[in-house]
Amino acid sequence: MKQQGTGRGHEDDWWRRLYGDGGGAGGGAAGDTGASDAPDTLDDRVASALRALAATGRAAPAPGDAPERPERPGPATGKPPARTAPPPPPAFPTPPAPIPLQATGPGSRPATPRRPVPPPRGAPADPPPSAPPPDGPEPGPLPAADPAAxxxxxxxxxxxxxxxxxxxxxxxxxxxxxxxxxxxxxxxxxxxxxxxxxxxxxxxxxxxxxxxxxxxxxxxxxxxxxxxxxxxxxxxxxxxxxxxxxxxxxxxxxxxxxxxxxxxxxxxxxxxxxxxxxxxxxxxxxxxxxxxxxxxxxxxxxxxxxxxxxxxxxxxxxxxxxxxxxxxxxxxxxxxxxxxxxxxxxxxxxxxxxxxxxxxxxxxxxxxxxxxxxxxxxxxxxxxxxxxxxxxxxxxxxxxxxxxxxxxxxxxxxxxxxxxxxxxxxxxxx
Incomplete structure (x- = not known):
């Protein structure tokens, strides 16, 4: 139990020194000063994390990957193994691709374009109707005009x-x-x-x-x-x-x-x-x-x-x-x-x-x-x-x-x- 508690204290001390947690979190190991002189700006924290990754020789995970859990210290050495810090958030996050909207209900399926059927050769394109519509005497199209007459x-x-x-x-x-x-x-x-x-x-x-x-x-x-x-x-x-x-x-x-x-x-x-x-x-x-x-x-x-x-x-x-x-x-x-x-x-x-x-x-x-x-x-x-x-x-x-x-x-x-x-x-x- 004592060995396990000692390892845990070393691990917490490492994280406090890395991110400048200080003693405000409460509950540090024996011998902790309760404060850290590590810089406490976002850029300094990112630079510190990158230096830690370079020291361990491990590649940064891709955005969205879950961070690896730290390995438990071995009984022989009692020292915590090197732990990979979580990757910093991207400075300019890329928004996800928009989801296309799709209508629902009757008639929501897109109509399949139909190829126009050409009229038979020699047939009139729009034959004149033979009877007026029964709905009223409203005028239809204007008569065709000749610019010269x-x-x-x-x-x-x-x-x-x-x-x-x-x-x-x-x-x-x-x-x-x-x-x-x-x-x-x-x-x-x-x-x-x-x-x-x-x-x-x-x-x-x-x-x-x-x-x-x-x-x-x-x-x-x-x-x-x-x-x-x-x-x-x-x-x-x-x-x-x-x-x-x-x-x-x-x-x-x-x-x-x-x-x-x-x-x-x-x-x-x-x-x-x-x-x-x-x-x-x-x-x-x-x-x-x-x-x-x-x-x-x-x-x-x-x-x-x-x-x-x-x-x-x-x-x-x-x-x-x-x-x-x-x-x-x-x-x-x-x-x-x-x-x-x-x-x-x-x-x-x-x-x-x-x-x-x-x-x-x-x-x-x-x-x-x-x-x-x-x-x-x-x-x-x-x-x-x-x-x-x-x-x-x-x-x-x-x-x-x-x-x-x-x-x-x-x-x-x-x-x-x-x-x-x-x-x-x-x-x-x-």
Missing amino acids: LDELVPDTALDGARYGSLTLRAASRRGDLARHRGDIRRDALLTVRFGSGRHALLLVAVATGPPAGAGAARAARDACAWIGGAVGRSCTRLAEDLRTDQRDALRSGLQRLTDRSYGTLRARAEERGLPPERYPAALRCLLLPADPECRTRVFFGVGPGGLLRLRDGAWQDLEPTAPDHLPRRAAPADPGEPPPAAAGRRTDGTRAPGEPFLFRTAFARPGDMLLLCSAGLAEPLRQDPAFAARLAAEWSLPRPPGLTDFLTAAQLRVEGHPKDRTAVAVWES
Whole structure:
């Protein structure tokens, strides 16, 4: 026991001298001074440990290895064997590598990248859809543009209005659901112009629709409106006088001549563009409205499909001169002095498409009437869907004409199975 205690005291003395423990730890061997004159800084302690390791000839353990336990002194010598000091802590510890985070739960596994499958050779990359989406009339992609022909573009919607004397005018043209979904251009065109001033002013509203197939449909519709507008503008004085004096025969022949010339110009333009003339017509329908409040004669003329209706006492009356027999309609009773609806004689001299008659009709405006001129995109659901016709009649039978925004909202009410462009021109009489 005495030998073991002596060895333990020598061992403690060695550690105290190495690290400057002094007697503060309590419990030293006999003969200890209780203090050490070894330097007591961190650098001095590290240097002392390194000198002890060099004296024993042992290598320093790697960081993180457990320090070796000192060997017990042997019974023969009674001296403690040399003990390896624990390695000093590294001056700049290296942080461990971060553990990558991994999501858990459904769908947390990374998706395996799939190789794109090329489309078959000759197949279109993105075929146009055949039907508009059922979720609403929101516009889809913009129509493709040619940098050299930006004047070919037309806006999705056109809106206009005016008030003269006893009449209030509202006009709107919007792209159909199918054209919006496909990113096609609007084929309906709208023109609202005034010629002259004061009581002698004459209002012209023109609605045109390009052919359903072939290039240049929108351009054909706009050209038809522009050319008939120019022709009426150059003859506005004579036309306004015929309206005030109720010269219906003169109006019919004069407007037919102007329409024929406009269609002849359309066909000449088609030949210049290398298109077949028979594929370049446009349905054209017009209203002539005198600004004079004492003249209540309204004149309709044009060519091609569409609608001319009158809303009187909350009910629709079809004023179309050549309304198809297979579509239900309520014939309008003739006002005093108002001729029955009829179509003018057909011309086959190439100025209009064969089989397309020139349409002409005059109507007498009563206070409270509403006269509606529209393209086929609105005329078809009005004639074929009684619920839609009744809803529009309720919207437009209010005591005051609607504002521009309300008129557009009603005109673009969706009807299933009718995705065409829509153009509507309404004239309220007071």
